[in-house]
Amino acid sequence: MTKEKPSLTADKTPSIYPAKTKMQVTLIFFVIIGIYLFSMYWTQREMVGGIGGALGNMYVVIEKFFPPNFAVLPAIWEPMAQTIQMAILATTVSAILTVPLALLSAQNVTTFKPLYYLTRTFLNILRTIPDLVLAVLFVGLFGIGLFPGILALIVFSLGILAKLISETIESVDMNPMEAMRASGGNTLQVIWYALVPQVAPQFASLVLYVFEINIRASVVLGLVGAGGIGLILNQQLGFYNYPNAMAIIILIFVVVIVIEFISNKIREALL
Amino acid sequence: MIEFKDVSLVYPNGTQGLKNINVKINDGEFVVIVGLSGAGKSTFIRSINRLVTPTSGSLLIDNEDILSYHGKNLRKLRTKTGMIFQNYNLVKRSNVLKNVLAGRLGHTGTLRSILNLYKKEDIGLAYESLKRVNIEEKLYNRADELSGGQQQRVSIARVLTQQPNYILADEPVASLDPPTSHQVMTYLKKINKEDNITTIVNLHFIDMAMEYADRIIGMRAGEVVFDGPVSEVSEQTFEEIYGRSIREDDLRGGANKS
Structure with a gap:
């Protein structure tokens, strides 16, 4: 009786992946492990100091930075507010x-290929420029202050935002757009009626996300002279006034956390 | 009146969508197009409002060749031909009234429609249309809160609001269950009779075609292989159109309700 049953021996049941895939995955796994081992060996050879020095330095740093001088807080509120304003302004303009x-670089809306490739390429170039480079460039053009910082943030966030939103547009359900076209709507009406309701929540969420990025970026931009709290932080570090610098760092930390918390809550409610 | 004169359509990838179609559809007719999937039913119907463009021949609507239309002409043509889709094609995140008002897009200026400044009559018309398909109580529900049959009724209301001369329905019941399918077809038939709107429906269910059509056009491989009133149609006619014997899944069933 038992012999009559279809026997499920190991060589008869198929495995989940074909043998060829298994071989490939195993090979790739070992190649990657090899790359890791090699780079570990290489960086160790080139590294001077190592971790041992860092622990000692840590003590020096802590001694210099602590206790933070919170007495400077009233004086640094204004540059902190400027940093936030920079981020708000830059995010609004780029939104x-x-x-x-985003519409011109979405393949399903811009069916005229050359225009699509032109905008895509433009946005790709925009994204390859780091925000710090933009800031240095604009500070050079317009002098030290908030304006070059805002310009740098606009260009920087435009690159990210347009890319993310054009991808949202490309993933939208095309059927309602066909229906609007079939009922005699023109391009603008089709976009407004069938596309906008589908991307509006994602749009708002992505704008908030870029706003978070902009807050953090605007601090860094201040370091190269583009205004805001970063500029003050850089000055204090330049004067070797570490307790003041530490107070500024803690303030930035708290503000960023609060803003990200609020923004996250809003985005959760949106989607 | 819709007149296909030697219309052919070859898709860019070389597929022959339509092959020398010669068909004349008179005002007020209820025509059902039958055929297997891939027979060219959709291409036929979409040629009429130029969602696809035939590559040769001429297609006359109200004695004007529409194949040369573009821009404003084309939008005007689409304004007078309403379309119903298999997947309803509603904007899921918008409410029912807004979806139905979209039927007025062709009649409304761009700025007015963007600012939601519809004429009072238009909003009234949209509400009347919803009433005609008995779904007016869902006015402010989001479209994705409705069942399939309800969504298809909303899309019928959208077409009614458009006040078209022609209604094109591309497999309107293929995603619905038998009772809902009959309900949707009954509404389409009623509108056809009451408003005298020429209606062209794609179906692949034989029993539904027989029940609702005045006239049946059979298609196979892009060609019209049968064209005649329902009274001339028998099971053998369908076997000829389909090129095989009739099977269980060619029937929708559930027609016992009235």
Whole structure:
């Protein structure tokens, strides 16, 4: 009786992946492990100091930075507010500029290929420029202050935002757009009625996300002279006034956490 | 009146969608197009409102060749041909009224429609249309809260709001269950009779075609292989159209309700 049953011996049941895939995955696994081992060996050979020195330095740093001098807080509120204003202004402007760019770089809306490739390429170039380079460039053009910082943030966030939103647009359900076209709507009406309701929540969420990025970026931009709290932080570090610098760092930390918390809550509610 | 004169369509990838179609559809007719999937039913129907463009021949609607239309002409043509889709094609995140008002897009200026400044009559018309398909109580529900049959009724209301001369329905019941399918077809038939709107419906269910059509056009491989009133149609006619014997899944069933 038992012999009559279909026997499920090891060589008869198929494995989940074909043998060839298994071989490939195993090979790739070992190649990657090899790369890791090699780079570990290489960096160790080139490294001077190592971890041992860092522990000793840590003590020096802590001694210099602590206790933070919170007495400077009233004086640094204003540059902190400037940093936030920079981020708000830059995010707003880039959110507006994004709309046409995102539409033109979405394959399902811009069916005219050359225009699509042109905007795509433009946005790709925009994204390859690091924000710090932009800031240095604009500070060179307009002098030290908030304006070059805002410009740098606009260009920087435009690149990210337009790319993310054009991808959202490309993933949208095309059927309602066909229906609007079939009922005699023109391009603008089709976009407004069938596309906008589908991307609006994602749009708001991505704008908030870029706002978070902009807050952090605007601090760093201050270091190269683009205004805001970063500029003050850089000055204090330059004067070797570490307790003041530490107070500024803690303030930035708290503000960033609070803003990200609020923004996350809003985004959760949106999606 | 819709007149296909030697219309052919070859898709860019070389597929022949339509092959020398010669068909004349008179005002007020209820025509059902039958055929297997891939027979060219959709291409036929979408040629009429130029969602696809035939590559040769001429297609006359109200004695004007629409194949040369573009821009404003084309939008005007689409304004007078309403379309119903298999997947309802509603904007899921918008409410029912807004979806139905979209039927007025072709009649409304761009700025007015973007600012939601519809004429009072238009909003009234949209509400009337919802009433005609008995779904007016869902006015402010989001479209994705409705069942399939309800969504298809909303899309019928959208077409009614458009006040078209022609209604094109591309497999309107393929995603619905038998009772809902009959309900949707009954509404389409009623509108056809009451408003005298020429209606062209794609179906692949034989029993539904027989029940609702005035006239049946059979298609196979992009060609019209049968064209005649329902009274001339028998099971053998369908076997000829389909090129095989009739099977269980060619029937929708559930027609016992009235």
